[in-house]
Amino acid sequence: MKKLLFILSSFCLCAGVLAQLPDLDRVQPGNWWVGMKNPKLQIMVHGNKIAERNVSLAYAGVKLVKVNKVENPNYLFLDIEITATAKPGTFPIEFTSAGKKSVSYNYELSSKNRSAGRVQGVTSKDLIYLIMPDRFSNGDVSNDKVNGMREMTLNRDSMYDRHGGDIQGIIDHLDYLKDLGITTVWCTPEIENDMPHASYHGYAVTDHYKIDPRYGTNELFKTYVEKCHAMGLKVIKDAVHNHIGSYHWTMLDPPMKDWVHQWSKFTQTTYKEQTVMDPYASAADKKLMLDGWFVRSMPDMNESNPYVQNFLTQNLIWWVEYAGVDGLRLDTYPYNDPAYMAQWAKDMKTEFPHLSIFGETLVGSVINQAFFTEGNTVSRGFDTHLPGITDTQVKDGIYEALNGKKGWASGVNRLYNTLANDFVYKDPSRNVIFMDNHDMSRYYSLVDEDINKFKSGLIMLFTTRGIPQIYYGTEILMKNLSNPDGLVRLDFQGGWKGDKSNKFTAEGRTDSENVAFNFVKKLANYRKNNAVLQTGKLMQYVPQDGVYVYFRYNEKKTVMVVVNSNEKEEKIDAKRFSERMNGFATAIDVISGVTTNISGLAIAPKTTEVFELKK
Numbered sequence: 383m384k385k386l387l388f389i390l391s392s393f394c395l396c397a398g399v400l401a402q403l404p405d406l407d408r409v410q411p412g413n414w415w416v417g418m419k420n421p422k423l424q425i426m427v428h429g430n431k432i433a434e435r436n437v438s439l440a441y442a443g444v445k446l447v448k449v450n451k452v453e454n455p456n457y458l459f460l461d462i463e464i465t466a467t468a469k470p471g472t473f474p475i476e477f478t479s480a481g482k483k484s485v486s487y488n489y490e491l492s493s494k495n496r497s498a499g500r501v502q503g504v505t506s507k508d509l510i511y512l513i514m515p516d517r518f519s520n521g522d523v524s525n526d527k528v529n530g531m532r533e534m535t536l537n538r539d540s541m542y543d544r545h546g547g548d549i550q551g552i553i554d555h556l557d558y559l560k561d562l563g564i565t566t567v568w569c570t571p572e573i574e575n576d577m578p579h580a581s582y583h584g585y586a587v588t589d590h591y592k593i594d595p596r597y598g599t600n601e602l603f604k605t606y607v608e609k610c611h612a613m614g615l616k617v618i619k620d621a622v623h624n625h626i627g628s629y630h631w632t633m634l635d636p637p638m639k640d641w642v643h644q645w646s647k648f649t650q651t652t653y654k655e656q657t658v659m660d661p662y663a664s665a666a667d668k669k670l671m672l673d674g675w676f677v678r679s680m681p682d683m684n685e686s687n688p689y690v691q692n693f694l695t696q697n698l699i700w701w702v703e704y705a706g707v708d709g710l711r712l713d714t715y716p717y718n719d720p721a722y723m724a725q726w727a728k729d730m731k732t733e734f735p736h737l738s739i740f741g742e743t744l745v746g747s748v749i750n751q752a753f754f755t756e757g758n759t760v761s762r763g764f765d766t767h768l769p770g771i772t773d774t775q776v777k778d779g780i781y782e783a784l785n786g787k788k789g790w791a792s793g794v795n796r797l798y799n800t801l802a803n804d805f806v807y808k809d810p811s812r813n814v815i816f817m818d819n820h821d822m823s824r825y826y827s828l829v830d831e832d833i834n835k836f837k838s839g840l841i842m843l844f845t846t847r848g849i850p851q852i853y854y855g856t857e858i859l860m861k862n863l864s865n866p867d868g869l870v871r872l873d874f875q876g877g878w879k880g881d882k883s884n885k886f887t888a889e890g891r892t893d894s895e896n897v898a899f900n901f902v903k904k905l906a907n908y909r910k911n912n913a914v915l916q917t918g919k920l921m922q923y924v925p926q927d928g929v930y931v932y933f934r935y936n937e938k939k940t941v942m943v944v945v946n947s948n949e950k951e952e953k954i955d956a957k958r959f960s961e962r963m964n965g966f967a968t969a970i971d972v973i974s975g976v977t978t979n980i981s982g983l984a985i986a987p988k989t990t991e992v993f994e995l996k997k
């Protein structure tokens with residue numbers, strides 16, 4: 383009963399909306415393509431009592447298969463089939479009713495964009511740079527405040543308000559990223575978040591088909607992807623299936639009761655991913671994890687509802703085809719409906735075989751991570767079809783190597799042990815590895831602002847297996863603990879006209895910031911130019927007395943990495959590593975360029991070094 387009351391009240395909230403709703407309000411997706419692998423399309427139509435109208439269309443090769451009416455008469459879901467004979471063009475969809483003025487929508491079907499360089503996929507050849515668009519650079523002050531949006535505060539002194547950063551600001555600094563050695567840009571979601579407060583982070587979407595006007599336009603987003611591609615950079619789009627913003631247009635006038643998961647009172651997820659995989663989990667615990675809301679302002683999508691499934695899947699197919707992005711990062715992966723997520727990943731790969739997908743899995747162990755990946759050795763009854771995940775375990779392993787105490791399972795052994803578990807993955811090289819992101823304390827702070835540790839950790843990150851990702855500002859030593867998270871989302875100095883300093887230039891950086899910047903640049907470009915660190919095999923040796931040694935190698939090159947976690951210099955016994963070192967005479971320090979005879983290798987205290995071996 384309580385549940386019913388809640389639903390009724392949420393419908394009642396919309397009485398005001400209904401009164402002013404146009405006869406035809408929205409059509410989503412608003413256009414589509416011929417030649418897609420899946421000929422089926424479900425078009426969602428919103429308008430005042432639209433369900434009372436008859437629907438018709440006439441276009442060669444396009445069939446209106448079914449008109450679906452749902453609980454709310456303001457919606458229709460049109461099942462369309464676009465057959466192989468359909469040609470690009472436009473046709474009207476007519477909505478008629480006796481005694482009412484007809485309304486129609488001109489539906490456009492385009493040819494697929496087959497230009498080279500689109501949807502390339504992001505692989506272990508890449509280095510990802512994560513940006514929060516509101517906090518990186520303000521390239522267009524005219525969009526700082528947009529009339530009619532719920533949040534109109536622009537205040538750079540507040541962690542929660544909008545700061546004015548945008549897509550143009552990112553475009554303006556692509557040369558900076560390219561110079562740094564970045565190959566792929568990932569932004570937190572750029573789509574509309576028309577929420578009343580703290581809308582800058584992008585995870586409370588209010589319209590899936592629209593770039594937030596404070597970031598730019600759909601056209602500008604497409605231009606941004608094209609400019610990246612022209613410069614040899616790739617683009618990852620951040621996507622959220624699990625939840626929407628409470629001001630999402632479908633929440634203001636819900637199509638049906640079970641569009642989102644309803645609870646009699648606000649019920650939060652338990653954030654306990656174990657319940658999804660625990661063979662002994664109760665159904666109640668599992669339901670709380672999957673159907674509970676992420677936070678109060680983010681209703682939990684009901685992904686077992688076929689209308690919701692079509693809506694979400696088509697939206698991302700639309701974005702990939704429209705803009706040509708190379709990869710998708712799927713937010714809060716473990717909180718989503720598992721069966722739907724598997725089908726979604728499969729559908730995406732069917733349309734775009736080269737598209738990369740990785741799921742955000744901030745979970746507690748290698749096995750918990752692997753559980754969500756495709757083709758793993760963990761029995762879960764079905765395949766997730768999810769190629770990659772965010773590898774929290776490698777992050778924790780590197781931190782432990784940097785900060786932990788020497789021990790059987792601690793210190794460098796933690797990283798070694800973590801990688802030794804890679805047998806559970808079908809392909810661990812597709813895991814995204816990182817030291818921090820927008821939800822975590824910044825890397826430089828977590829290594830005690832120690833530049834030696836900073837360098838050591840980045841060497842491990844850039845030379846072990848996987849797709850490395852860094853967070854904006856790492857290269858200029860941005861710091862802070864994530865308490866609150868706004869502190870790790872500060873503005874990139876120089877991104878705004880009139881900033882005291884411009885960290886995009888060597889002149890604007892302090893000496894220590896330039897040391898960090900030049901180090902990242904050197905290492906990133908070495909990785910970019912040396913396939914051995916991208917796709918070479920990995921061989922690691924059991925750490926001995928706080929010293930961890932591993933190799934990346936292919937037919938052409940061998941790279942050796944030595945992590946010395948001790949307070950004293952350590953000499954390297956090349957004989958122990960003869961499997962990989964035999965036949966080599968010298969080692970070139972990749973960072974300093976200094977060449978040493980391999981019989982005389984010695985690593986300074988608390989230092990990690992990366993060498994290219996030479997005959």
Ligand code: CA
Binds near residue numbers: 520522524546547596
């Ligand atoms: Ca702006």
